[in-house]
Amino acid sequence: MSMETKIVNNDIHIIGQDDLVLPHVFDCGQCFRFDPCGENAYIGTAFGKTVKISSENGKTILHDTSIEDFNNVWYDYLDLGRDYSEIKRVLTAGGDPVMEKAVEYGKGIRILNQELWETVISFIISASNNIPRIKKIIGLLCSNFGESHTYQGSVYYSFPSPERIAQLSLEELSVIRAGFRDKYILDCARKVVSGETDLEAIKSMTTPEAKKALMNIWGIGNKVSDCILLFGLGRCDSFPVDVWIKRVMEYCYFDSVPQTIKTISEFAEDKFGELGGMAQQYLFFYARECRIGVK
DNA sequence: CACCAGGCAAGCC
DNA sequence: GGCTTGCATGGT
Numbered sequence: 001m002s003m004e005t006k007i008v009n010n011d012i013h014i015i016g017q018d019d020l021v022l023p024h025v026f027d028c029g030q031c032f033r034f035d036p037c038g039e040n041a042y043i044g045t046a047f048g049k050t051v052k053i054s055s056e057n058g059k060t061i062l063h064d065t066s067i068e069d070f071n072n073v074w075y076d077y078l079d080l081g082r083d084y085s086e087i088k089r090v091l092t093a094g095g096d097p098v099m100e101k102a103v104e105y106g107k108g109i110r111i112l113n114q115e116l117w118e119t120v121i122s123f124i125i126s127a128s129n130n131i132p133r134i135k136k137i138i139g140l141l142c143s144n145f146g147e148s149h150t151y152q153g154s155v156y157y158s159f160p161s162p163e164r165i166a167q168l169s170l171e172e173l174s175v176i177r178a179g180f181r182d183k184y185i186l187d188c189a190r191k192v193v194s195g196e197t198d199l200e201a202i203k204s205m206t207t208p209e210a211k212k213a214l215m216n217i218w219g220i221g222n223k224v225s226d227c228i229l230l231f232g233l234g235r236c237d238s239f240p241v242d243v244w245i246k247r248v249m250e251y252c253y254f255d256s257v258p259q260t261i262k263t264i265s266e267f268a269e270d271k272f273g274e275l276g277g278m279a280q281q282y283l284f285f286y287a288r289e290c291r292i293g294v295k
Numbered sequence: 296c297a298c299c300a301g302g303c304a305a306g307c308c
Numbered sequence: 309g310g311c312t313t314g315c316a317t318g319g320t
Contacts, residue, residue: 029301123301130300133318179316184303221303242301284301 019084021108050151106285119232140176165189184219239276247293
């Protein structure tokens with residue numbers, strides 16, 4: 001079935017896109033800036049623009065937006081040019097019961113193409129943290145230091161620029177309650193502004209080069225760099241191993257025998273290859289839905 | 296109260 | 309190289 005888009009008043013209707021389920025996209029831990037908004041809808045901000053997205057009868061609606069914003073921002077943000085049916089077909093082609101189950105649970109997952117700067121800071125904040133609090137901290141960062149705009153009569157905030165954050169003191173930044181991560185955020189912003197860290201240059205690097213460059217940033221290690229590669233740089237082969245992935249992989253593929261992160265990474269690279277990041281998202285969603293390995 | 300949360304840096308060997 | 313420990317904060 002091929003996707004079709006229609007303009008209806010100030011809305012964009014997306015028809016015939018079955019590989020898009022809003023809770024799968026926005027509750028699989030890749031994005032911290034979209035929240036549920038009534039039944040079957042989410043509202044959030046990216047690239048300085050806010051949009052409400054709802055679904056009904058297999059149709060997805062982007063509310064109060066323009067065709068320009070759809071073409072310039074949301075089409076790519078929602079990764080609408082990629083064929084996820086084909087990805088799911090390849091991932092389950094070997095008859096792997098684990099991937100079949102994972103894909104069944106998260107059949108509407110898509111990997112969002114998020115802004116690199118926002119992804120870098122968001123995943124620095126994610127370290128040793130939980131998702132509700134990550135969202136809270138990022139929300140405070142935006143409402144305190146981002147630019148405001150109105151959408152459907154309410155005020156929303158963009159993600160603050162490196163320049164805005166770089167000029168803050170640690171004490172001023174402490175209002176976001178980021179804990180020990182605050183110094184990483186400030187250091188990163190200042191080095192992006194000074195040019196010591198060149199995010200634009202990282203975009204055109206090979207994946208191993210980009211990973212090395214990211215890990216030079218204070219507060220970014222192995223796992224966080226893999227998340228940034230996947231969510232901010234479109235490197236779909238990147239397979240971040242966090243506590244959830246470690247648990248679900250050990251449970252499903254290693255008979256619950258504890259493994260090192262290195263072993264799991266190598267297993268995933270061998271098994272999923274170029275689609276590692278996609279597999280990771282299905283597994284992450286599946287693990288959390290079914291609370292696999294949680295006592 | 297202890298323990299944990301999408302880990303990481305620094306200090307040890 | 310690999311292994312241990314401290315780390316801010318908020319929730320259970």
